[in-house]
Amino acid sequence: MTTLLEVSGVSVTFDGFRAINNLSVQFAEAELRAIIGPNGAGKTTFMDIVTGKTRPDEGRVIWGERNISLLGLSESQIAQEGIGRKFQKPTVFEDQTVRRNLAMALKNPRGPFAVILHRKTAQNAARIEEIAEETGLSDQLTRTAGELSHGQKQWLEIGMLLAQDPRLLLVDEPAAGMTVEEREKTTDILKRAAETRAVVVVEHDMEFVRRLNCKVTVLHEGSVLAEGSLDHVTSDKTVIDVYLGRSDA
Incomplete structure (x- = not known):
């Protein structure tokens, strides 16, 4: 299976604390992966590095078939990469409807005239309906997002990300609450989203x-x-010793 994202030998230190320590991990296209580990294991920092929020001290983060280094890109450029x-x-x-939230998130041309010239199209409307169906929100499209339950808001945000058609979706503790x-x-x-893209889920549950x-990666002390x-x-x-606790405890 083709490698979509390769993190190789990455380390980062904050105020003397090594949050990521020579981390190497790969993700394939259209795979579902769970990342688990104790608090402080580096799960959030890993996502921060991949999305450009944090720059590592050393290592490589290589993306896609063109072998692009994500370390040279801004957060917005990384988002545009997918x-x-x-x-x-x-x-x-x-304060916007579910439909409007999804419409604003749709991947459309960006540029000085794109927003002015953009009109609702049958294609966009069909895509919104498709995403709503995928996320279980078909009967909620006319409701304002503020009226949704916590779970429904989570699904709407996943839907908004899917509307941008990413190749990799990083999801932080979706089960919480x-x-x-x-x-x-x-x-x-x-699971359905991972049929057509890579989905990486950080979770404690x-x-x-x-x-x-799915395949599970356990992080501990940044590795x-x-x-x-x-x-x-x-x-x-x-x-068991470092994360799950001793069975004989």
Whole structure:
């Protein structure tokens, strides 16, 4: 399978604390991956580096078939390359309808005349309906985002990212604050999205990760500690010691 993103030998230190320590990890196109690990393991810093928010002290971050170095790009340039990020707290336009939120997020031409000349098109309308269907919001399109439940706002933000047609979607703790039913629906949304792009999910909820049924990367002290299926990594003695807790404790 073709490598979409390669992080190689990356390290970053904040005020003497090494948040990422010689991290090397690869992600393929159209794959679903979960990243787990204790607090301070480097999960958020990893996403910050990939999206250009944090510059590492050393290492390489290579993107796509053209082998572009993301380290030389700005956050907006990285987003334009096709990397989308969803933070833990949903950020939607609460006073706008769900349809309008999705419409504003659609990937359309950008330029001095593009916004002026842009009109609602049948293609855009169809894409909005398609995203709403994917995210379970078809019957919510006319509601304002502020009226949605926490879970629905999360789905709307995922939908807004999908509207930008990213090749890689980074999702931070989507299960936080959700009901059991919402968590189940969220795993379905992410699994479907991963059929056509890479989706990387940072999560603490092990049941949520189990339902994703995907490859798992365990981070500890800024490095990869273990990788494989959830059953494989959760049976690893070192993972149990540093993250899951001793079974005989």
